[in-house]
Amino acid sequence: MTVSPILAKIPVMIFSRKTFSIASVAVLLLGLVWIYASRTAPVDPAAQTLSQPRKGFYAPDFELTTLDGETIRLSSLRGKPVILNFWASWCVPCQAEMPALQKVYQEYRAQGLQVIAVNMAFQDNQNDALAFVAKHNLTFPVPLDVSGEAGRSYLIQALPSSFFIGSNGIIIDVIIGGPIDEAVLRSQAEFLMKEAN
Amino acid sequence: MLPILQIGPLAIQTPGLIILIGIWIGLDMSERQAKLFGLDGGRIFSLLAWMLGAGLIGARLVFAASQMAIFTANPLSLFSLSPQLLNLPGGLAAALGAGLAYGQRQKLPLWTTLDALSTPLAILAVASAVANFASGDAFGVTSNLPWAIDFLGARRHPSQIYETLAGLAAAALVWPRPVGRLDAWLRAAPGLRFWVFIAASALARLALEPFRAGAELILGQFHLAQVVSWSILALSLWQIFRRGWPAPKPSAESETIS
Numbered sequence: 001m002t003v004s005p006i007l008a009k010i011p012v013m014i015f016s017r018k019t020f021s022i023a024s025v026a027v028l029l030l031g032l033v034w035i036y037a038s039r040t041a042p043v044d045p046a047a048q049t050l051s052q053p054r055k056g057f058y059a060p061d062f063e064l065t066t067l068d069g070e071t072i073r074l075s076s077l078r079g080k081p082v083i084l085n086f087w088a089s090w091c092v093p094c095q096a097e098m099p100a101l102q103k104v105y106q107e108y109r110a111q112g113l114q115v116i117a118v119n120m121a122f123q124d125n126q127n128d129a130l131a132f133v134a135k136h137n138l139t140f141p142v143p144l145d146v147s148g149e150a151g152r153s154y155l156i157q158a159l160p161s162s163f164f165i166g167s168n169g170i171i172i173d174v175i176i177g178g179p180i181d182e183a184v185l186r187s188q189a190e191f192l193m194k195e196a197n
Numbered sequence: 198m199l200p201i202l203q204i205g206p207l208a209i210q211t212p213g214l215i216i217l218i219g220i221w222i223g224l225d226m227s228e229r230q231a232k233l234f235g236l237d238g239g240r241i242f243s244l245l246a247w248m249l250g251a252g253l254i255g256a257r258l259v260f261a262a263s264q265m266a267i268f269t270a271n272p273l274s275l276f277s278l279s280p281q282l283l284n285l286p287g288g289l290a291a292a293l294g295a296g297l298a299y300g301q302r303q304k305l306p307l308w309t310t311l312d313a314l315s316t317p318l319a320i321l322a323v324a325s326a327v328a329n330f331a332s333g334d335a336f337g338v339t340s341n342l343p344w345a346i347d348f349l350g351a352r353r354h355p356s357q358i359y360e361t362l363a364g365l366a367a368a369a370l371v372w373p374r375p376v377g378r379l380d381a382w383l384r385a386a387p388g389l390r391f392w393v394f395i396a397a398s399a400l401a402r403l404a405l406e407p408f409r410a411g412a413e414l415i416l417g418q419f420h421l422a423q424v425v426s427w428s429i430l431a432l433s434l435w436q437i438f439r440r441g442w443p444a445p446k447p448s449a450e451s452e453t454i455s
Binding site for chain 1: 200268406424427442
């Protein structure tokens with residue numbers, strides 16, 4: 001590289017060539033020391049017990065009664081991948097994505113995929129929820145969150161909200177809002193099934 | 198954290214909105230600042246628009262190629278607006294390819310163009326850190342320091358705020374100014390401003406990575422991002438050294454001696 005004429009005219013450099021070389025080597029050595037000093041032990045997922053509605057954490061547990069009157073506990077599904085969806089009958093994007101969710105459930109159910117669609121019953125009307133389920137021919141369990149406790153533990157701020165939970169109970173992905181494209185649901189289902197096997 | 202901005206019945210994804218604002222500011226700034234580098238603002242804007250477009254198309258096509266069965270069954274999903282159907286490395290490769298092709302076609306000087314893009318890139322890095330703060334992603338490890346924040350059931354380092362501040366510092370460092378010794382030096386050789394930005398960003402990642410939770414490890418204990426950042430830092434310091442303090446030409450006398 002030739003010396004730039006502008007460079008030659010600058011009377012005082014920020015650093016001299018020598019100072020910069022020494023500073024660079026010092027920074028790189030300090031960097032190596034910092035890498036070593038800040039090394040960390042790998043986190044054992046089995047030892048992790050914290051449950052939070054966030055990727056990388058155990059999915060918060062809940063026990064709810066479904067529209068059919070059955071009791072469902074999320075932790076009882078451990079060992080199977082789960083798509084957990086929160087919805088309400090008045091929510092337009094929920095209406096739009098539900099057929100895709102049903103389709104994906106039908107396709108992957110035999111391979112062990114579970115779909116749980118929690119109705120935010122404390123913000124919904126049970127008759128409307130029943131009509132919604134009948135209209136879309138939903139065959140997966142639809143628990144009713146009457147007290148809003150499950151919604152609160154998942155920090156639901158917008159509907160629909162979907163949590164993709166691995167067979168070990170750890171959340172793999174979260175999608176807030178919708179409607180979720182069928183291709184997204186399929187690719188998530190594929191990933192969950194691959195992770196489970 | 199504010200992942201959703203509720204305006205009446207409308208629920209807006211705050212992180213996405215922040216990234217869009219960052220891209221918009223970056224595009225606007227790159228067009229305006231191009232003149233300071235003797236470049237045509239319109240061409241720089243077009244370059245970024247091409248890169249953005251190619252990046253999105255590339256990201257979708259690479260994702261579709263990795264999930265061929267899904268897209269063969271429903272080809273219209275190629276046009277889905279879902280960001281989940283994008284492959285980031287594929288998008289970056291396509292954007293870089295389009296940028297190089299456009300730059301060559303328009304005869305844009307590579308290093309001067311990269312200098313002109315340093316501040317917009319820094320702004321985008323700041324937007325990304327703020328978006329992470331809004332979504333709660335890239336959260337910190339637990340801490341008892343007085344400025345730790347309550348998040349996910351523990352007091353944690355505000356890692357996204359550290360990264361925002363680091364991004365702002367990098368932006369301030371490479372921001373073009375009409376006067377000043379630092380800016381005169383940064384203008385002295387093409388590519389110098391760009392490599393200073395890369396060095397500052399790599400140094401920030403190297404320093405801040407241990408405060409971020411969920412790190413990917415290498416050799417069972419070292420932070421992968423730190424190792425990569427250290428390598429980038431070494432390369433960029435070497436580039437700064439080469440450009441900022443070029444070796445003097447050997448004199449005729451020394452040539453005869455050797």
